Amino acid sequence: MLNRIDLRGSHRDPRGLLPRAQLDVSTAVEKIRPVVEAVREHGFSAIREATERFDGVVLERLRVPKEAITAAVDNLEPDVRAALLVVIERARKVHGDQRRTDITTQVVPGGTVIERHVPVSRVGLYVPGGLAVYPSTVVMNVVPAQVAGVESLVVASPPQPENGGLPDARVLAACALLGVDEVYAVGGAQAVAMLGYGSDGADEDDRCAPVDVITGPGNIWVTAAKRLLQGTVGIDSEAGPTEIAILADSTASPVHVAADLISQAEHDPLAASVLVTDSPELAEAVEAQLAVQVPATKHEARVREALGGRQSGVVFVDDLEQGLRVVDAYAAEHLEIQTRDARALAMRVRNAGAIFVGAYSPVSLGDYAAGSNHVLPTAGCARHSSGLSVQSFLRGIHVIEYDEAALRETAPHVVALANAEDLPAHGQAVTARFPS
Structure with missing residues (x-):
């Protein structure tokens, strides 16, 4: 059901090799x-x-x-x-x-900058x-x-x-x-x-x-x-069709992994479900579970289309170190870590909208009742964008206040840089305050 991509033994940048929906x-x-x-x-x-x-x-x-x-x-x-x-x-x-x-x-004495969050x-x-x-x-x-x-x-x-x-x-x-x-x-x-x-x-x-x-x-x-x-x-960000990536080793439950892949696939035929693993045995067991679980799900046709699309698949890696590089390159909206020492691996991930650690933190928990936010960047945008938060609605505004003595002490530095940038009026705006 899932496409297969074998990156074992490869030292290439994986970004162009990973499953992606062709959304222009x-x-x-x-x-x-x-x-x-x-x-x-x-x-x-x-x-x-x-x-x-x-x-x-x-x-x-x-x-x-x-x-x-x-x-x-x-x-x-x-x-x-x-x-x-x-x-x-x-x-x-x-x-x-x-x-x-x-x-x-x-x-400096007499000179302050206040950062307000408005x-x-x-x-x-x-x-x-x-x-x-x-x-x-x-x-x-x-x-x-x-x-x-x-x-x-x-x-x-x-x-x-x-x-x-x-x-x-x-x-x-x-x-x-x-x-x-x-x-x-x-x-x-x-x-x-x-x-x-x-x-x-x-x-x-x-x-x-x-x-x-x-x-x-x-x-x-x-x-x-x-x-x-x-x-x-x-x-906030460009949040398009949903996606899940699961980094899993031989300790992961194929029942859990299959269920989690299906849970995101039922959103949309364009939803992406990606398993990254160093265990061919786990991949085979997950495929077997998909064969059992997909026919039993309500939105079977939608799920089959999503799982069989070019945006979904199994990615084979040599080990979890390569797996970390792959999931960082993928920058998933939702990333599950189902491995030994899952929390330690999770804390090393740099690129993900949200990270779900261990067997009892499925993505659907975050969709509803974890307390986290489920409005997250997709399509690799987690490399540069964050999920929705309070900060999404705040602007940082600097409030600058210097007294006369503080400005006088700083004036030579302003003048020097203004002249270096050939903007002498900038310096004159300072020196005009201190007539000789």
């Missing part, structure tokens, strides 16, 4: 550019047209009525409500420890709704923004024809539990454009004001729109 975001950007430009120029009418074309829903209004949000939480299944409350509590605990305090540094004013939080629905993603987006102190939060999620053209009721219920009442029934590239540029609506109360930052995962069209809007707004 640059091409997708050009395809969605007309949609984004139409929303910027025409607002509500362009959003209506795109939503009818892509989602099969005719929007009468952009914004979800508050009574629909209240009704969603009132009608929520008790076990789902209880689970969401646990997820919210744990996420607040973890993200609460990420709060930052202002730092004051006395550089939240952005307004954020747009995207919650996908394609092959699955994600009330947990509401929590992962909203909690760090609230902890950061963001004053204005807006959620956008695709309309569901089976829910009367509103986002999924469980998504709305999660918004209600978190106290978010500005929710828009808009998805895809048109939602990102609406958040970035703002839009008129059916009336004055239906308008969406532009945001400062857009976060949240989505399909390739959402990812492309975020790339296109970057600069107009800040974004």
